[in-house]
Amino acid sequence: METGLKGKRALVLGASKGLGFGIAQGLAEEGARVSLASRTMGGSKAAADKIGKDVLAFICDTGKVDQVDALVKDVTGALGGVDILVLNSGGPPPGKAQGVSSDQWRQSFEAMFVNLVRIADQLLPGMIERKFGRIISVISSGVIQPIPNLAISNAIRPALVGWGKTLASEVASSGVTVNAIAPGRIATDRLKQLDAANAERTGRSVEDVAKAARAGIPAGRYGEIEEFAAAAVFLASEKASFMTGSILRVDGGQISSTT
Ligand SMILES: NC(=O)c1ccc[n+]([C@@H]2O[C@H](COP(=O)([O-])OP(=O)(O)OC[C@H]3O[C@@H](n4cnc5c(N)ncnc54)[C@H](OP(=O)(O)O)[C@@H]3O)[C@@H](O)[C@H]2O)c1
Incomplete structure (x- = not known):
């Protein structure tokens, strides 16, 4: 399949390892110009070097608004713009719904929603102007079927889905798609x-x-990281141009519901 990703500029968050790393690698293999970020420069640099010499490394803790704004500025400065944005970050601590402190809720909401949307908002005008853009959120099967003892994830990730679905309709006629991928257990x-x-x-x-x-x-x-990344690469590709506002499941059949 010709993905049309050659030369496209991508920014992948939370990408020193795991799902974010796999997506960055998958996009780079298709010829995209990839920039990636994580909370440490050492982690980002090591991941970038592992993928290839043209991959750019940045530091960004999605819980820190100053780092988020600096990332957008630095990546835009280096690449001239971003065509593909992968919203990913570390998972919140496990735990019950009862007894989560207000500070923990606020902190998790900032890192898993507010600051991710902030990045997207800054990169969207360029995507709309160029009539091409891909925004892909890494969420969880928990948005469809809440996972026991993962209350923060179950509660906050649906916000990203609601935002993405609303945004998808707003920008669909501009060639910008907004989708989410729900990993089961990768x-x-x-x-x-x-x-x-x-x-x-x-x-x-x-x-x-x-x-x-x-x-x-x-x-x-x-699932294997590469199996998950393949779904992201497809959503980022030109071939996925009529797919927007969707949640793609990569779960080996785990989620037992039709909707
Ligand atoms: N794996 C699964 O089966 C699964 C299932 C459902 C949902 N998810 C969700 O998918 C996301 C990725 O999961 P994963 O399995 O790839 O996790 P992982 O292996 O722990 O990797 C997480 C990545 O995010 C980075 N990171 C952590 N906290 C961050 C922060 N505050 N800001 C920016 N980057 C941060 C980590 O790098 P540094 O530590 O160097 O910053 C690392 O690169 C998580 O939100 C996870 O909860 C995963």
């Missing part, structure tokens, strides 16, 4: 941490927790 460090936390909480071994989780996935296994 084998990353985050998943290892969640399995370990579940094991600790329930008094089981990590292997037992992982075995039970895999048993709940029709595919019988966790």
